[in-house]
Amino acid sequence: MVRHLGAQVSYDETWQAMRTFTEQRTTDTPDELWVLEHSPVYTLGQAGMESHVLNAAGIPLVRSDRGGQVTYHGPGQVVVYCLINLRRIGLYVKSYVAMLEQAIIDVLTSVGLAQACRKAGAPGVYVPGRCVSPVVAPPDELVKIAALGVKIRNGCSYHGLALNVDMDLQPFLGINPCGYEGLQTSDIRHCGVQLSTNTVGELLVSTLQQALSDAAKQHEYCSA
Template structure:
């Protein structure tokens, strides 16, 4: 997983040393999940946060409290039990996935605030494409007219987050019909191209990344010794 260096403008900003972006392309799910866990376990106080932007081949993921009966039909797509919250969801080509590996305490935010931030970044990103989206109470994610266009799921360990969010851009939505997405029977799943928005996964990922970086609170300075 090659590190993509900040732009020259970013490098001038003090915040740049605390945030790195990895653009990984199409990568298999399980090795990426393991890499997130290893990165989080190995973090030190001065380890920069990272945001990974990528796609996955077809895979279902089932959260810690997920119920396998939400997989309604086995069509040969791998099912991976993982350590995020939430139920079952689908990842596949044409969907941008963003993982946020963030030291929450260092930025002065709590898990619920990070979830709100992620949802707002998606809402703002979609507004930039001319699409009005919203939250739904008690159902994390982002919705357009009651249909889900972006899913969220996090794990926090030792005060640091991993996993993140997915935004449907231009993909085959059929596998969502073989599950109860996020545990909700009959939940409709939509994507950008369904609203006439023609953009690449890469371009959507960059737009979403811009909003995440804008909304993510800066690292708090350390208190002087003895205070």
């Protein structure tokens, strides 16, 4: 099931709703994808260090129960929260994270950003500096365009991914994104592609649905 929650959605309220959904779900509860844009907020992972927040400039800071360090959510960024029973489809955390990254890469490739890639030891999706205008990094330096944050409870995931589409990127300068000093961030628009957040959201949902379906079929085949 896909739920479109709209724009300017409260982070706190959505986080609590995800936790409640996960706590109350049974082995038969259908999986859900929640698609939205948040009001401006910095979120810090459960083991995150506040020292990575350099200048919040009035933007609220929320300590969450996801993994990872600090990131920014705001208008123009597509967030997809994945409430998935990973045990049911036979996915472990490492393969699940790889699936999320690949879905983002596939979407970016489909809209003309074939240079999108992973970065060893740093979950998320990146593009080379040469893809970004105005220039924010050397041509071969990787610039972050999408972040991941997951939480697993009783074999079920919540939180998910955030892909920068058409944002005010200034708030990223107030943090060490994902805990990496000097890491630059960008969005799809600054890579020369004009798309709405709704369009990118639909592409992400359909790609994720196909990936999850493929994983479930593979698990069923291997279990037969």
